[in-house]
């Protein structure tokens with residue numbers, strides 16, 4: 001498939017080149033010999049040529065995308081973008097996480113995923129020099145656990161992600177996070193189903209060790225799509241998590257792709273949906289948060305900054321408006337917390353909010369309480 005797309009790309013380049021030459025000659029019928037004199041006076045000529053090239057490219061790209069749906073899939077996952085590049089995922093302590101252990105799990109044959117487990121900050125001194133067995137055992141100690149599902153691009157060691165683990169661990173939570181297959185040092189090819197399966201595997205791994213401790217799922221950005229896929233499956237399996245937290249979520253990938261800054265230049269291109277959105281759907285990528293929430297039964301908290309330039313605020317609000325009246329949440333609370341644009345939290349800085357500890361305490365406090373009642 002990709003080989004074929006490579007060929008197609010090369011052909012397209014050649015065609016573009018040849019046709020743009022023709023187009024140029026048509027508009028500027030200059031014999032080649034004289035082009036030198038033209039060039040001297042012809043700043044305009046060159047400018048026009050560049051503009052024509054850009055125009056040809058602008059028109060060619062939609063066709064390329066349509067013919068190679070894999071391009072869109074790559075743009076959605078962005079797993080090949082590894083920022084910051086020079087970090088050793090085996091050494092979380094280099095990111096200032098002195099109470100984090102790096103594991104590898106194998107969700108299925110040929111797939112290996114790298115996992116970071118950060119224990120609550122109160123345990124940081126005990127954690128020094130401890131091995132995997134100690135870390136796994138702490139999951140049963142009396143602290144709730146957050147399974148964090150990160151968004152596209154980068155790794156589990158991304159700056160804003162590490163900053164959030166620090167906040168959450170200082171609030172007394174375990175944070176378990178991992179790179180989906182194809183991200184960071186995790187091995188495998190990214191697909192929506194594969195990402196969801198990896199998340200399910202890590203959830204089950206936690207559950208097998210966590211005893212009666214609450215387990216919460218936290219998804220950010222594209223990770224909200226994985227989170228609702230996962231939680232829908234967990235609810236259908238009748239093993240729901242204790243709560244679901246969606247940070248900067250969208251409704252579904254089509255609406256998100258349409259609003260993404262990448263597609264601004266094409267938003268009014270005729271046939272935008274057919275050229276750019278249908279290939280996403282035909283690659284089997286849906287991340288249908290708006291569908292999934294109708295099948296989810298657990299407390300739901302949505303966090304969204306009004307000035308989010310990547311996933312627009314109105315998509316988070318729309319998701320809330322779909323979830324809140326849904327029958328599935330009949331016995332659970334659904335809460336939406338907007339962050340004012342003046343705070344400047346944008347797409348990934350909600351962890352900076354001094355309100356976050358209170359918001360989580362108030363929201364999760366109740367879930368924890370319910371959990372204990374169930375136990376007795």
Ligand SMILES: *[C@@H]1O[C@H](CO)[C@@H](O)[C@H](O)[C@H]1NC(C)=O
Nearest residue numbers: 096097098099121124166170
């Ligand atoms: C280890 O991490 C904890 C919690 O984040 C922090 O309070 C402490 O100062 C760190 N210790 C060292 C030696 O870096």
